[in-house]
Each structure stands twice: as C-alpha cells, then as structure tokens.
Amino acid sequence: MGIPSDDVVVIEKAILPGEPCVITVNCPDKTGLGCDICRIILDFGLYIKKADFSTDGIWCYVVLWVVPRPSSTAVKWSNLENQLLSVCPSCSVPYYFYPQTTSSSPAVYLLKFLCSDRNGLLHDVTEILSDLELAIQMVKVTTTPDDRVLDLFFITDNMELLHTKERQDGTLKQLQAVLGESCTGCELQLVGPEYDPHHAIHSLSPVVAEELFRCELLDKEIRSQALSPDMAKLKNASVTIDNSLSPAHTLLQIHCADHKGLLYDIMRTLKDSNIKIAYGRFSPPAKGYRDLELFVQQKDGKKIQHPEEQNALCWSLKVEMLHPLRVVIANRGPDTELLVANPVELSGKGRPLVFYDVTRVLKDLKICIFSAEIGRRISASDREWEVYSFLLEENSKFQFSNMVAKNQIVDRVRRTLMGW
Incomplete structure (x- = not known):
C-alpha cells in the first residue's frame, strides 16, 4: 500500500546557525528523480553539503544535508516541500503499481x-x-x-x-x-x-x-x-568506471572541483543518458573538491559494459564538470x-x-x-x-x-x- 503524502518529504530544520537542514524524500522511484530534486534545491538557493541515495528500483530513499548560500534570500520551507512533492511520483497507489504519468506544461x-x-x-x-x-x-x-x-x-x-x-x-x-x-x-x-x-x-x-x-x-x-585560481581546479576532474564490485551494477567514481549546482549537473547528465541510480553517496567538500560514488544501471537494467558506452558517459560527465x-x-x-x-x-x-x-x-x-x-x-x-x-x-x-x-x-x- 502507499504511504501518507505527509511522510514523502520531511524537512528537519537546523537547530543551531550554520548547521545543515536535513531533507528526506521517500517515494516511488522514477528515472531522473534525483535530477528533479537537485534542480529544485538549486532553485531555492540551497547548497548540498552531502547526500545519500538508495533505491530498489521500485521505491527510493533520498537524504540531503543542505545549507542556504550566503547570497540567498530567506528559504520558504513550506514552498520547498510543496515543490519537492510535485516531482515525486504519486504515493496514493501501491508502490508496486506506479503508472507513468506525463505532467502538463504550466501556463505562461x-x-x-x-x-x-x-x-x-x-x-x-x-x-x-x-x-x-x-x-x-x-x-x-x-x-x-x-x-x-x-x-x-x-x-x-x-x-x-x-x-x-x-x-x-x-x-x-x-x-x-x-x-x-x-x-x-x-x-x-x-x-x-x-x-x-x-x-x-x-x-x-x-x-x-x-x-x-x-x-x-x-x-x-x-x-x-x-x-581566478579556482578555474585551475577544473582540470583535475576524473571519472572512473568499475564493474568488478557488483554483479548487477556499474560503479561510477567521480572526483572534481566543487561548484554551485554540481550534483544537479551530474544528475542531469545521467537522466538525459537514461542511467538509473541504485545507490549513491555525495561526500562533504574537502579542500574545494567533491567525491561522488554511484552504483548505476542502464535503462534496460544492465551494467555499462561496452567500452564505447563507458567512454561516452565519462566524456559527458567530464564536460559538465569542466565546463558547465x-x-x-x-x-x-x-x-x-x-x-x-x-x-x-x-x-x-x-x-x-x-x-x-x-x-x-x-x-x-x-x-x-x-x-x-x-x-x-x-x-x-x-x-x-x-x-x-x-x-x-x-x-x-x-x-x-x-x-x-x-x-x-x-x-x-x-x-x-x-x-x-
């Protein structure tokens, strides 16, 4: 059976100044959901300090630790919650029968x-x-x-x-x-x-x-x-692929300079490439760099095996990290x-x-x-x-x-x- 919509998006506000707020999303899975979530987080002027993603292919669980950027206006948390709910698949139906729906374009x-x-x-x-x-x-x-x-x-x-x-x-x-x-x-x-x-x-x-x-x-x-000397950091981006650690998933390991919207850029690239994420961890920044580990599959549920497909994905990710x-x-x-x-x-x-x-x-x-x-x-x-x-x-x-x-x-x- 489904879960109440009140439990789909939970926002725990920080108790002390400077501490991150914790956003939890618990809903049916869909390809590209991580991209949609990160886009909304970016739109609200929030910086993702770290993140965890996990899914069994049917249901997903996402946890984000976020802080407002210095230039951001006051965050309207209730509006953020509503926006996140709008991109989550419906929870009013059983999780094992989620029908794909197409949202209509908003009025201009x-x-x-x-x-x-x-x-x-x-x-x-x-x-x-x-x-x-x-x-x-x-x-x-x-x-x-x-x-x-x-x-x-x-x-x-x-x-x-x-x-x-x-x-x-x-x-x-x-x-x-x-x-x-x-x-x-x-x-x-x-x-x-x-x-x-x-x-x-x-x-x-x-x-x-x-x-x-x-x-x-x-x-x-x-x-x-x-x-700016920050630009020199961009040259140190790396993307590696490992198929030896999981019988069903390909491991993507990404190391690059941190920038605003980095996780959105990566998730957007994976969404447009029809790559599904089974598990992921976005580590906190260290000396201006970020590390991201993702266990992924292609749309057909298979690992990324062919060298041409591996090279194309690595190249696409590097372009977005080097020149977003x-x-x-x-x-x-x-x-x-x-x-x-x-x-x-x-x-x-x-x-x-x-x-x-x-x-x-x-x-x-x-x-x-x-x-x-x-x-x-x-x-x-x-x-x-x-x-x-x-x-x-x-x-x-x-x-x-x-x-x-x-x-x-x-x-x-x-x-x-x-x-x-």
Missing part, C-alpha cells in the same frame, strides 16, 4: 511594463519574481531613445496560483513598489498560442557560437579567460555583448537562477544593460542550449575597448555562476 503569463531606466533595475525585478516563485521562461528587454525601458517577461508560477486575482494583484503591487512612480504601465496576462517556448537567438556569429558551445575548456582558455556554464563577451557591431549559455535538459528545462546571478553581478559592477534577451539555440552537435544575451553600456570603471576590463566581467560572472 506575460508581464509587461514601461518605466525609466536605472542601474540594477533588471536585477531588482528579477529578485522580486524569484521571491514570488515566478520562474522566468523568456525575456525581452529594450531601451527606448528617451532612456525608458520596455520589459517583457514570460513567466510561469511554481505555486500555480497566477490565474487567481489575489496572486496577480499581489505580484503587480510588489513590482510597482520596486519600479516606482516612473512606471507608466504594468500588465500581467495569460499568453496565447503565439508564445514560442523555444524562441531562438539568431544573432550569434559563427565565431562566437563556436566559442560559446565548444565541448571542452582548453588549457589556454583557462589561462587567458579566467583571472559558458560565458563570453564579444562585439556585436558597435555594441558589447555578454553571452551566457547552459545546456537544456532533454525535458526542456533550463538551469535555474542564471538570469538572477548575471543581473546581480552587473548591478554590483554598476554596468547598465541596454537590452537583454533569453532564447534557445541548437549547437552544431544537435544539443539545445539556453542563451542569455546582454548588450552592455560602458561606465567609468569598465571601458569595453580594454580587454582586461572585459576579462574581469567574464571572470566575475563565471565565478558567481559557479558559486566561488
């Missing part, structure tokens, strides 16, 4: 406003949306000749309440408080079938696209593009463009909080954003990417004709995205 709303431009405006709006648990799906931001900004945010509601008048009124009220009296209009409406969730960015030149979507981070790029997010700065005609890209899950979901982090960095650097856009792009290897484009305005500190200044922006953005 258009938030549109026109107001005077100022430094940090885009991040302030993004922060409000994040606090309200409104997920940004697409953005189109333009500055008019009279220094006013027209913002179009296509959003979904993680709480699925945006169809109610109370939720809409509360959202608009908080936004208008941030936008101030210069806001001449703030509207929220359900979008029609003309909305394209796979809106493409076509403005990338072949040279920039090659640099942005390159599969590997070359040693010379680590030296030239990164001012791409950041470049380039010229687009007379303008300077900051581009950030991250791979999209096969389910169509992009990495959370990227837009939030990039706009926060630009606000801290006092760099104004002339225009911004989020879109999708298929690379030459037929992989879908989520691309964030920002046209930047110079200030007294950052003259874009200076390559050192450009490298400083790239390094600051990358470090923030990596959680360093």
Whole structure:
C-alpha cells in the first residue's frame, strides 16, 4: 500500500546557525528523480553539503544535508516541500503499481511594463519574481531613445496560483513598489498560442557560437579567460568506471572541483543518458573538491559494459564538470555583448537562477544593460542550449575597448555562476 503524502518529504530544520537542514524524500522511484530534486534545491538557493541515495528500483530513499548560500534570500520551507512533492511520483497507489504519468506544461503569463531606466533595475525585478516563485521562461528587454525601458517577461508560477486575482494583484503591487512612480504601465496576462517556448537567438556569429558551445575548456582558455585560481581546479576532474564490485551494477567514481549546482549537473547528465541510480553517496567538500560514488544501471537494467558506452558517459560527465556554464563577451557591431549559455535538459528545462546571478553581478559592477534577451539555440552537435544575451553600456570603471576590463566581467560572472 502507499504511504501518507505527509511522510514523502520531511524537512528537519537546523537547530543551531550554520548547521545543515536535513531533507528526506521517500517515494516511488522514477528515472531522473534525483535530477528533479537537485534542480529544485538549486532553485531555492540551497547548497548540498552531502547526500545519500538508495533505491530498489521500485521505491527510493533520498537524504540531503543542505545549507542556504550566503547570497540567498530567506528559504520558504513550506514552498520547498510543496515543490519537492510535485516531482515525486504519486504515493496514493501501491508502490508496486506506479503508472507513468506525463505532467502538463504550466501556463505562461506575460508581464509587461514601461518605466525609466536605472542601474540594477533588471536585477531588482528579477529578485522580486524569484521571491514570488515566478520562474522566468523568456525575456525581452529594450531601451527606448528617451532612456525608458520596455520589459517583457514570460513567466510561469511554481505555486500555480497566477490565474487567481489575489496572486496577480499581489505580484503587480510588489513590482510597482520596486519600479516606482516612473512606471507608466504594468500588465500581467495569460499568453496565447503565439508564445514560442523555444524562441531562438539568431544573432550569434559563427565565431562566437563556436566559442560559446565548444565541448571542452582548453588549457589556454583557462589561462587567458579566467583571472581566478579556482578555474585551475577544473582540470583535475576524473571519472572512473568499475564493474568488478557488483554483479548487477556499474560503479561510477567521480572526483572534481566543487561548484554551485554540481550534483544537479551530474544528475542531469545521467537522466538525459537514461542511467538509473541504485545507490549513491555525495561526500562533504574537502579542500574545494567533491567525491561522488554511484552504483548505476542502464535503462534496460544492465551494467555499462561496452567500452564505447563507458567512454561516452565519462566524456559527458567530464564536460559538465569542466565546463558547465559558458560565458563570453564579444562585439556585436558597435555594441558589447555578454553571452551566457547552459545546456537544456532533454525535458526542456533550463538551469535555474542564471538570469538572477548575471543581473546581480552587473548591478554590483554598476554596468547598465541596454537590452537583454533569453532564447534557445541548437549547437552544431544537435544539443539545445539556453542563451542569455546582454548588450552592455560602458561606465567609468569598465571601458569595453580594454580587454582586461572585459576579462574581469567574464571572470566575475563565471565565478558567481559557479558559486566561488
């Protein structure tokens, strides 16, 4: 028989400051559940200190020790619990008969406003949306000749309440408080079938696209593009496969530099490769590095035996550990463009909080954003990417004709995205 839903997700809050909270998930198993859980944890600004996963193929048990990141806002634990419950298979049926279901796509709303431009405006709006648990799906931001900004945010509601008048009124009220009296209009409406969730960015030149979507981070790029010694750690990633320790499972041993969303990146790669996890342990960080041991099987329940399959999986995991997010700065005609890209899950979901982090960095650097856009792009290897484009305005500190200044922006953005 099933178990009560109250016992599916249990959150034990920390007693003393600095101690981790313990999140337990106990529910029917499904391929990719670990990825879905880690994505939500990342979206709520939490850092996974350690984790244990176990399943018998029918039922799974996950324990996560998490702490809020320093830059995170106060965690709404009840909302986190609801989000985790939403990705868990139903517990209202017996665990030995879990039917596979397909969730419907959430409704998309258009938030549109026109107001005077100022430094940090885009991040302030993004922060409000994040606090309200409104997920940004697409953005189109333009500055008019009279220094006013027209913002179009296509959003979904993680709480699925945006169809109610109370939720809409509360959202608009908080936004208008941030936008101030210069806001001449703030509207929220359900979008029609003309909305394209796979809106493409076509403005990338072949040279920039090659640099942005390159599969590997070359040693010379680590030296030239990164001012931070943290980047040198990325070269020490290793993935080994052992089939001798278990008669039914392949052991994956992963050692790499720690970064924000590391466990999500690994779980996303395994989910997209149709790899099932039977048991896993994510060890606490040690001198900036993390170790992860996973006993896994292929979708057909067999070990990963063929050398070609082993090499392909190891290569995919290394790419995500070495180069999980791409950041470049380039010229687009007379303008300077900051581009950030991250791979999209096969389910169509992009990495959370990227837009939030990039706009926060630009606000801290006092760099104004002339225009911004989020879109999708298929690379030459037929992989879908989520691309964030920002046209930047110079200030007294950052003259874009200076390559050192450009490298400083790239390094600051990358470090923030990596959680360093």
